[in-house]
Amino acid sequence: xxxxxxxxxxxxxxxxxxxxxxxxxxxxxxxxxxxxxxxxxxxxxxxxxxxxxxxxxxxxxxxxxxxxxxxxxxxxxxxxxxxxxxxxxxxxxxxxxxxxxxxxxxxxxxxxxxxxxxxxxxxxxxxxxxxxxxxxxxxxxxxxxxxxxxxxxxxxxxxxxxxxxxxxxxxxxxxxxxxxxxxxxxxxxxxxxxxxxxxxxxxxxxxxxxxxxxxxxxxxxxxxxxxxxxxxxxxxxxxxxxxxxxxxxxxxxxxxxxxxxxxxxxxxxxxxxxxxxxxxxxxxxxxxxxxxxxxxxxxxxxxxxxxxxxx
Amino acid sequence: xxxxxxxxxxxxxxxxxxxxxxxxxxxxxxxxxxxxxxxxxxxxxxxxxxxxxxxxxxxxxxxxxxxxxxxxxxxxxxxxxxxxxxxxxxxxxxxxxxxxxxxxxxxxxxxxxxxxxxxxxxxxxxxxxxxxxxxxxxxxxxxxxxxxxxxxxxxxxxxxxxxxxxxxxxxxxxxxxxxxxxxxxxxxxxxxxxxxxxxxxxxxxxxxxxxxxxxxxxxxxxxxxxxxxxxxxxxxxxxxxxxxxxxxxxxxxxxxxxxxxxxxxxxxxxxxxxxxxxxxxx
Numbered sequence: 001x002x003x004x005x006x007x008x009x010x011x012x013x014x015x016x017x018x019x020x021x022x023x024x025x026x027x028x029x030x031x032x033x034x035x036x037x038x039x040x041x042x043x044x045x046x047x048x049x050x051x052x053x054x055x056x057x058x059x060x061x062x063x064x065x066x067x068x069x070x071x072x073x074x075x076x077x078x079x080x081x082x083x084x085x086x087x088x089x090x091x092x093x094x095x096x097x098x099x100x101x102x103x104x105x106x107x108x109x110x111x112x113x114x115x116x117x118x119x120x121x122x123x124x125x126x127x128x129x130x131x132x133x134x135x136x137x138x139x140x141x142x143x144x145x146x147x148x149x150x151x152x153x154x155x156x157x158x159x160x161x162x163x164x165x166x167x168x169x170x171x172x173x174x175x176x177x178x179x180x181x182x183x184x185x186x187x188x189x190x191x192x193x194x195x196x197x198x199x200x201x202x203x204x205x206x207x208x209x210x211x212x213x214x215x216x217x218x219x220x221x222x223x224x225x226x227x228x229x230x231x232x233x234x235x236x237x238x239x240x241x242x243x244x245x246x247x248x249x250x251x252x253x254x255x256x257x258x259x260x261x262x263x264x265x266x267x268x269x270x271x272x273x274x275x276x277x278x279x280x281x282x283x284x285x286x287x288x289x290x291x292x293x294x295x296x297x298x299x300x301x302x303x304x305x306x307x308x309x310x311x
Numbered sequence: 312x313x314x315x316x317x318x319x320x321x322x323x324x325x326x327x328x329x330x331x332x333x334x335x336x337x338x339x340x341x342x343x344x345x346x347x348x349x350x351x352x353x354x355x356x357x358x359x360x361x362x363x364x365x366x367x368x369x370x371x372x373x374x375x376x377x378x379x380x381x382x383x384x385x386x387x388x389x390x391x392x393x394x395x396x397x398x399x400x401x402x403x404x405x406x407x408x409x410x411x412x413x414x415x416x417x418x419x420x421x422x423x424x425x426x427x428x429x430x431x432x433x434x435x436x437x438x439x440x441x442x443x444x445x446x447x448x449x450x451x452x453x454x455x456x457x458x459x460x461x462x463x464x465x466x467x468x469x470x471x472x473x474x475x476x477x478x479x480x481x482x483x484x485x486x487x488x489x490x491x492x493x494x495x496x497x498x499x500x501x502x503x504x505x506x507x508x509x510x511x512x513x514x515x516x517x518x519x520x521x522x523x524x525x526x527x528x529x530x531x532x533x534x535x536x537x538x539x540x541x542x543x544x545x546x547x548x549x550x551x552x553x554x555x556x557x558x559x560x561x562x563x564x565x566x567x568x569x570x571x572x573x574x575x576x577x578x579x580x581x582x583x584x585x586x587x588x589x590x591x592x593x
């Protein structure tokens with residue numbers, strides 16, 4: 001390698017003279033300058049904070065002081081904190097409410113809208129449009145749907161002389177209310193992922209099935225669904241990772257109430273680290289969330305790795 | 312098709328049920344938005360007296376005039392444009408350079424570095440937020456534009472996307488130039504970069520949209536009203552929501568903040584859908 005470098009350096013000043021073919025793909029330090037700018041930000045703003053966070057999680061720290069070493073004390077305190085345990089449970093409950101619903105409605109829409117008509121195109125645009133809105137606007141919209149008196153829901157119930165369910169204030173309904181708003185917000189992505197999977201199924205399989213007189217239900221069950229099995233798993237995992245990070249909807253719609261029943265892990269981290277300024281404990285809680293998400297991400301990696309096996 | 316009359320009938324009936332379901336879901340998608348627009352066009356006093364008044368005149372633009380009169384909203388829009396624009400530009404530059412480096416050039420430790428960068432995809436923002444916030448406090452980066460922009464530059468998705476894209480370009484294109492001893496940067500700039508425009512568009516729109524809608528980091532980093540992004544600013548005005556005072560005004564704000572992004576979506580739909588789905592599958 002050193003020889004190649006010297007050839008280059010001595011030959012370079014003689015402009016226009018062709019260098020005897022050297023291995024242009026040999027490792028060279030000067031090529032590093034292309035990746036260096038990104039790696040600088042990547043290291044200082046992601047890798048370093050990642051380890052700093054782990055270090056913080058075993059310290060008693062506030063904003064400016066690094067504090068003192070407390071070992072696993074923060075973690076022990078977390079697992080004795082009823083609010084934290086509640087928030088872990090809430091997060092799982094929320095994932096359970098949203099993820100299967102998102103996958104099933106997304107699949108249903110994709111199956112119905114996978115055609116070349118103009119109406120289908122307009123409807124696809126419609127169902128994806130909510131995904132581009134920010135969480136602030138989505139929660140604003142849904143609070144105005146749920147709010148008593150002028151809310152959309154209470155108005156509709158009013159036409160029938162009924163009282164609308166109190167989706168924000170009723171302890172047993174609050175999380176469901178947040179889940180409905182979230183499904184409304186996030187339905188576009190699963191639908192699009194299913195649509196692109198459906199379009200990759202070769203048409204001739206369907207033609208063969210039609211020749212065999214297969215009815216629509218048979219075609220769906222024995223051709224369509226098996227072909228998109230991998231996408232289905234992928235959608236589930238992606239949504240688990242996304243919905244695990246629930247924060248904005250809960251913070252803006254209910255502030256985690258009533259009685260912490262809609263407080264997810266991220267909101268717990270936010271309150272612990274940035275409202276009570278107990279950075280050590282906040283960091284410890286975020287490490288636990290990290291591990292949970294990492295497990296899901298690893299599952300996603302395992303699913304996507306075998307891409308070549310199945311179309 | 313050789314289906315019998317009954318199965319055709321059954322098919323038509325099934326189609327109608329499916330159609331009804333799709334229409335129902337469409338109404339659920341659209342009704343809340345129409346409701347918000349309706350409320351934004353009404354006088355508050357009238358709404359309080361009877362919410363059904365949304366369905367008939369008089370309508371007014373007063374709430375929108377009030378929204379525009381609130382100077383903060385413009386400041387927040389400006390902040391969002393600066394932050395999202397800055398982050399998008401930075402991401403495109405860093406990702407293109409690094410993508411070229413990883414895809415085409417060799418340097419000591421390249422493969423292990425690329426694996427580490429890929430690992431970055433799996434790190435959720437929350438795992439680094441607390442530490443990042445403390446570091447930024449020490450550097451006095453909070454309530455500044457660079458404080459809002461910098462964290463996003465560490466995301467590896469763009470590098471991953473650009474590396475894939477550069478790898479897909481046939482090697483013959485730049486190999487000749489390399490043997491001709493053209494500088495690496497010249498090859499990157501003149502030969503390869505013009506070919507990556509579709510990927511740049513996808514990555515740019517994805518980054519811009521993500522930054523525009525980001526809520527958590529601006530919430531903890533920009534604590535001064537002047538430095539709020541639109542997302543955080545809008546959230547801050549919702550606090551006295553419970554008194555249902557000025558609902559029409561709040562709704563006008565929501566429309567004001569949501570409409571531009573929806574219009575952009577309608578224009579760049581193809582790119583946005585590709586970007587978002589591509590990012591999810593990676």
